[in-house]
Amino acid sequence: MTAYDIIAKKRDGGALSPAEIDFLVQGFVAGSVPDYQMAAWAMAVFFQGMNPRETGDLTMAMVRSGDQINLGSIPGRKVDKHSTGGVGDKTTLVLAPLVAAVGVTVAKMSGRGLGHTGGTLDKLEAIPGLRVNLTEDEFLTNVKNLNIAVVGQTGHLVPADKKLYALRDVTATVNSIPLIASSVMSKKIASGADGIVLDVKTGSGAFMKTTEAAQELAQAMVAIGAHVGRETVALVTDMDQPLGFAVGNALEVKEAIQTLQGAGPEDLTELCLTLGSEMMALAGMCEAAAQGKEILRRAIADGAAIAKFKAFVAAQGGDSKVVEDLTLLPQAKYVLPVLAEQSGFVHSIAAEEIGRCAMRLGAGRETKDSTLDLAVGVVLAKKRGDAVSAGDPLAYMHVNDSGKTSEVATMLKGAFAIGSDKPGEHALIYSRITIHGVENL
């Protein structure tokens, strides 16, 4: 078996055997398969694809390339959630304590943000004192005692994915469904999840710009879950405008707290209830999603959700008084409105552009080595469908360095498309994908 033959086979549209995939992946990690062969192979996969069996085998080969977290000491079914990433996507901040409050075990590894999308770890670190680098012992203890811990990736997890992703990133081979799907799923599987709920974003702020592409990715990931015995449900959800209003680390924490208190934005609340009910169903805690949603609504209403958030923050060293006093979160020096120049209705908000605005202000990383300003960001004042009069604020910039504000204000204004007629309704959740098929919602 040689890497050359494997590349040629894929180039010519063949399906690779489990042994061939394993040879390539382990060889790549060990260094015996050089970058240039892996790059040629990835481009061949871009064009020829992989069937569900191959994609599953690739996923498991990557899982085997490193350590795997054993959550066996924690009773019950461990259900993880993954979002393909969006702008203002603070779902995990809400969802993790929410489902933990009703008894779902949340043993979660999250990531940092890059480019126009934020990362859960960065957002959590806006809470004074909160640590995301727990020891394995602390992590497991917190999960056992509180049902919840959220940490950065520990140990030597999925090194093949890390190395392959870095290579794909510089060889224009990121945008391949089987490669994206196996990358996401390998991390979830290595993290020890029994069940996986996927939030696949679609629209201008998402990696997948069309619902069809998002659905295809969702199906590929659900198929991997089936192939490797991890029950997986995916929702294709809207990222054509930012989720909620806040974009920026501390700003998003604040919005998440408000949502856990029952006073959050409608779209964020609805998405968290829906994803949460799917997690409950996979954990075997409810029959139908509707039933789960009702239980979660009650947990918000009776204060259980926000109480769990406080306990979680405290257990990871954070100052849980932020819940009562939001000013304990990092605050930007200036809050500057961006005003509408015309009247009408908001037809669309270019989500990726909003994310870039927040990044420019310091809320996100332009490169891996950028330092973040956790206080800054953008808070939308209007969302799609809202009426707007000339002179109304469209958004507020929370800034510390006033040098970039005029440039960002222009970008922000440009991100809003305003028309004279009221636009039609837009769905928040497009479809639900399981091994049984696609259910349009």
Next chain:
Amino acid sequence: MTAYDIIAKKRDGGALSPAEIDFLVQGFVAGSVPDYQMAAWAMAVFFQGMNPRETGDLTMAMVRSGDQINLGSIPGRKVDKHSTGGVGDKTTLVLAPLVAAVGVTVAKMSGRGLGHTGGTLDKLEAIPGLRVNLTEDEFLTNVKNLNIAVVGQTGHLVPADKKLYALRDVTATVNSIPLIASSVMSKKIASGADGIVLDVKTGSGAFMKTTEAAQELAQAMVAIGAHVGRETVALVTDMDQPLGFAVGNALEVKEAIQTLQGAGPEDLTELCLTLGSEMMALAGMCEAAAQGKEILRRAIADGAAIAKFKAFVAAQGGDSKVVEDLTLLPQAKYVLPVLAEQSGFVHSIAAEEIGRCAMRLGAGRETKDSTLDLAVGVVLAKKRGDAVSAGDPLAYMHVNDSGKTSEVATMLKGAFAIGSDKPGEHALIYSRITIHGVENL
């Protein structure tokens, strides 16, 4: 401009600008574009192709990556010939002195063999004393005095092609028409040719297994020639069985000498006359190919061709007495016949397999570092269409090391397909391709 964007553009089917192609090629040679990006790009080209303008630009970018031979001091139009490589293809050994004898300037750089195909330099070195590493002065002097010199590649010619070919060779991206075409043409152009005659082989012993693929490659190369102002004519010719009878270095020299004396195999003679007449036409020495062929036939008949060969051999330090005494060429210790086991007609001879047999006996290189035995090889006793009786020799193995003969004998026998009926005629030259189109012959 970044390599990433160029890869992505080609991946998505875009046509690269001359500046983008130059950026990639010069960056690759300089090391600023790493192997893995070039490999991903080559695979994208494999799938998306390149239009004739891009292929021409790639060719010239590769030419510019290194030195270019200036043949300006030699009067007249310099016409080069290139074969895409085959088994028993000793065409250059015959053609170069043949056309030089009638006044065509032959300033030729040739290559060595690898795998199942032989190389002109190796074959020439079977002539005792002959040097292929002339200095530039010796080269130009011989061309001026004799109309002919054949050397190995000198100077820093087309380093981009050398580096890209080595990368394609290990990333399964060799088999791409625009990449093959630009590789061949860049070397011919950098070597200073004004006109180029291409012998594009097709069939079981050729790189291009089908006539359609060979024709496509021929058209791509002719288009490059037009794009860069070097008149180019291509012939698609048969390599479904070895050319002539001899396969192996000294054995092929012997057959070439016999051909120059008018006693060569019919197919080799005919091919050399046809290619030679095309070279004469490009050099402006005859109007129609038929006229050129007649002049060349006369040069063989009146001894001018073999006289030029002797002068050429002597001028490069070789022993020209080999022409009168073929036993001065390296001789193998044993000549072992391989006998037919059944009677009938030869339907086909797997040319690549014959090439491999010769390689196994030591006539070819399995890897770049193999040493050659110039004396050994295979001489066919039968060719396609010949009648054969059980017990007749099909071929002779010329060997020095008798260890591998039984294995090779079995391979040789297997390369002959013998049927009971006489097979139909097979063309030697399928088509002639110029910028004006394809002429089926």
